[in-house]
Structure formats: C-alpha cells, structure tokens
Amino acid sequence: MSISVFNRRWAAVLLETLTRHGVQHVCIAPGSRSTSLTLEAAANAKITCHTHFDERGLGHLALGIAKVTGQPVAVIVTSGTAVANLYPALIEASLTGERLVLLTADRPPELIDCGANQAIRQQGIFADHPTQSLSLPRPTPDISAAWLTSILDQALGEQKQGALHINCPFAEPLYGGDASAYADWSETLGDWWQSDKPWLLSDNQRRVRQQFDWLQWRQRRGVVIAARMGAEQGQQLAAWAKQLGWPLLGDVLSSSGQPLPCADLWLNNPKAQEILAQAEIVVQFGASLTGKRMLQWQASCCPKEYWLIDNISGRLDPANHRGRRLVADISEWLELHPAEAHPFWADELNILSARARTHVTNYLEHRFGEAQLACYLGELLPSQGLFWAGNSLIVRLIDALGQLPAGYPVYSNRGASGIDGLFSTAAGVQRAADKPMLAVLGDISALYDLNSLALMKQCTAPVVLVVVNNDGGSIFSLLPTPEAERERFYRMPHGINFEHAAAMFGLSYASPKSWQEVKQAVDAHWQQRGVLLLELQVAPHDGAETLRQLVNDVVNF
Incomplete structure (x- = not known):
C-alpha cells in the first residue's frame, strides 16, 4: 500500500507545480491508472476540474478553455488508447498556439512490451507535434521532490505555445494505504507549499521591438x-x-x-x-x-x-x-x-466592396438556405456574447458573404481545420467565457462529435447550436472531384436529421423553414437558459452553387 501513497505524494507535487505556471483548469477522463493524478487535482483548491467520458472530446474541451483564458490547461487520461485520442486536439494546439499540458498515466516500464493489459508504448506517441515531451520515471522516494518540481518548472517555463506531453508511469497498487506516509519527502520543499512561485524561475519572455524603419x-x-x-x-x-x-x-x-x-x-x-x-x-x-x-x-x-x-x-x-x-x-x-x-x-475598393455587399444581401434576401444564413448571420448574434465558427463549407460562406461586428469574439479550430472536436471545443470556449454563444457547424462535423453534446448540457448561459444539414460533405461540390464518384466517395449522403440527437442529450430543438422562423427561434432563445439545437435542413448543393454564382457576378462588376 506504500506505493499507492507515494504515487499520491508524487502527483501532488506535480499538480501543485502546474498551478505555479498558470494552470487553473484540469480536464479529466475516467481511468484507474490515472487515479493519483485525478485525486490530487480534485484535492487542490487552486484547480477547477472538468470531466468528460470521451478523451477525444476532453482534449478539445481543454483546447476551448485555453482559447478563452490564454492560460495553459491540463488534461489527465489513463493509459493505452486513451492517450491516442488526445492527438487531434494536440495537433490543433500546435498550429494555433494554445497551451495544453497532457498528463498521460502509463504502466511502469516492466509492463511494456510483455503482453500486459492496456500497456502500449506511450513515450514519443505524439511524434514531434508537442513543443516538448517529458517522460517521468516511476515514482520513487529515491528521487527528490526538488528534482521533480525543477524538471517540471523548466519544461513549463519554456512552453510558449502548443502542447507539453508529460508521460507519468504509476505502479500498482493505486488505491489505499496510510495517507500520512512519506510526508517527510514532500516536506523537503519547505515553505514552497505556502508560496505561489515556481521552485525554479526561468526568464524566457519575448520582447517586442520596434522596426527601425x-x-x-x-x-x-x-x-x-x-x-x-x-x-x-x-x-x-x-x-x-x-x-x-x-x-x-x-x-x-x-x-x-x-x-x-x-x-x-x-x-x-x-x-x-x-x-x-x-x-x-x-x-x-x-x-x-x-x-x-x-x-x-x-x-x-x-x-x-x-x-x-x-x-x-x-x-x-x-x-x-x-x-x-x-x-x-x-x-x-x-x-x-x-x-x-x-x-x-484606395477609394474604389470602398465602392466595389459596398456594391458586392449590396448585391449579396439583395440576391439572398428571399433564398432560404446556408448562404442566406451566412449573409445575415450578424443579426443572430447574442448581445455581449460570442460566436463559434465551424469548419468546411459554412465558414467559407460566412467569410465570403457575411459581415460580423468589429470587436465581436470569434472562435474556431482553423489550425488544422479538422471537423473533429467542434462541439467539444465550443463547449470549452463557452464554459471559460461564461457568455451566450451562437455556434454554426455542418452536419458531418456534428455527427463526428455527437457525444460531446453531453458537454453542452453544462453550458452556463444560453447557447444556440446551428447545424447546417445539407446531407453530406457539400464542400466537395466546390472542388474538382470526379462527378461520377462525388456522391458515394466524397459527399457521402447520410439521410440523418438531428431531432432525436437533441432529445437524447436533453437539448431543445427547432427546424425552421424560413429566415423569419430562424430569427424568431434564435431571438426567443436568448431570453432563456439551456441549449437550442437549431437544424437548418437545406438542399445538398445550394450553398456551394450560390457561392460560385456570386463569385462570378462580382468578378464582372
């Protein structure tokens, strides 16, 4: 039982060290091997814990929180394939700069490559996508607490962007034991426990300089x-x-x-x-x-x-x-x-852009669909709120046809531009900002992260999730994909609607058939609490064809 107690001591130093570098939020998935990390995160009063049953969604939840707070956010998962599910969020953070600290519990070295259950080679699992990787030894009192906090301080102090992967092996037993054991090991850090500063301070600040010319x-x-x-x-x-x-x-x-x-x-x-x-x-x-x-x-x-x-x-x-x-x-x-x-x-650009905007708004005024949504999106935004932009076709339509207010917060996952983890990242953004949120994403993106609708139930302010359902990946209608194979191998129509998904996760649901109905449903929801899943069912190719038409119109102005 002494092993389980020392695991907790080791984890307590690790988690406390993270708080000295701005970590206030820790996202936790269920797991046994990660018990020491989970319980010490929960015991640390400086840390707010968030949970999710899906590690892929959990990583994106952390990413969303990091986008808003600007601070590093830690993630705790158990060993095995749980670790691999953090890869998409890690890659996005490496491209957009949010700081994630991935604490991946692991089997001890003697259980690797011998057929032990849930034991995979976790060291280097993320290749060179993390900005840094740190593989800790198996916890032992032969290694001082000062060494542990120092090596963590160095890695965290150098983390200016992207993800830090800390692999944390723990031997069994993982539970029980005399909680007072090994107190002398922790107490060697003295009054560090009462301070709020790192054990080892590093000066790695970037200094902005004026360009001489x-x-x-x-x-x-x-x-x-x-x-x-x-x-x-x-x-x-x-x-x-x-x-x-x-x-x-x-x-x-x-x-x-x-x-x-x-x-x-x-x-x-x-x-x-x-x-x-x-x-x-x-x-x-x-x-x-x-x-x-x-x-x-x-x-x-x-x-x-x-x-x-x-x-x-x-x-x-x-x-x-x-x-x-x-x-x-x-x-x-x-x-x-x-x-x-x-x-x-460049006064002529003012004239040209005004003509283009007028043409777009007039053309789409009575054409219900995703292009109309993109054009008039600014009318749906909540006061003092924020906007989440999905990927694929819808964000391109908003970019080309819409106009959002200056200074209005916009968030997205446009680093790798993947469609995975969009609901869960949006949930993290809303949770950290604590403001009303309008989110717009496509049907394939929604299906890909459907179980993260469970995170939306915990939103702290009114949220409207607009799912544009054009029955497949209609972005491929804009690309020179082979026409004969486009439907089967690219767009992949699914014939699914989202009403039952909303019911499954306890969300309100609406499926408006006109812009007026969209506006009424959204405006009414800002006066309520909870989440409205608003499904915009549109013709498969209309958005892509409308964008193509308007590009051709404006090029001839």
Missing part, C-alpha cells in the same frame, strides 16, 4: 490583412489601419468588422487587383486565412515588403514572401508601431 514605411501605400486574432486585437487593428488610410482585408476570424466586406468575392475582380497591386507594403496580422480568393491574392501579391506579425512562431506564410516574420503579441506590436493619419488611398 517603421516611420518611413507608414508614409507609403500599404495593405493590411487581418487573419485569426482576438476580439480586442481585431478592433485595435481596424482603427490602426483606418488611421493609416490602408485597406484592411478582414478574415471572418479577425473580429475586425471586415470594413471592406465580401473580400473573398471581389478579390477576383480585375479592377480590385489593379488597385491592390499599387501597395508597396503588405502587413499581415495573424495566420490561417479562410477564403480561397483571399489566399490566392495573398500568394500572388508582390509588394516591396511583406510583414507577418503573430505571437506564434514559425513561418506561417505558405507563399514564402520576401519580408519579415515578426513574433509578437499583436496589441503590443501595434502600440510600438503607431499609425500616422493619412487619407484612404
């Missing part, structure tokens, strides 16, 4: 690209670009208000391309652009200088422009690079 560049003609960023940053950037007199091309995830709306339509217009070609500098803030035409223009533009600012390291520019890759917090960078007032140099 910024005062010259702000006199020139520039273009701003606003990609994925926070709500406050989007609002700051929009004001900064406006003062400079530079056109801002805003992605749906930028929270910039998209001052030149429908850019993903009019960027194909020859006149727009002629105007934008006059830019001497392009400054991109954030990564992961959504729109196809935006990506094409970004790849083909040839300014004298191309700067990309994001707090995530890495090149982040698939077009490999010649210029500067500046790793910095966007707000700090803007403060160090003040704008100077200049008149807007």
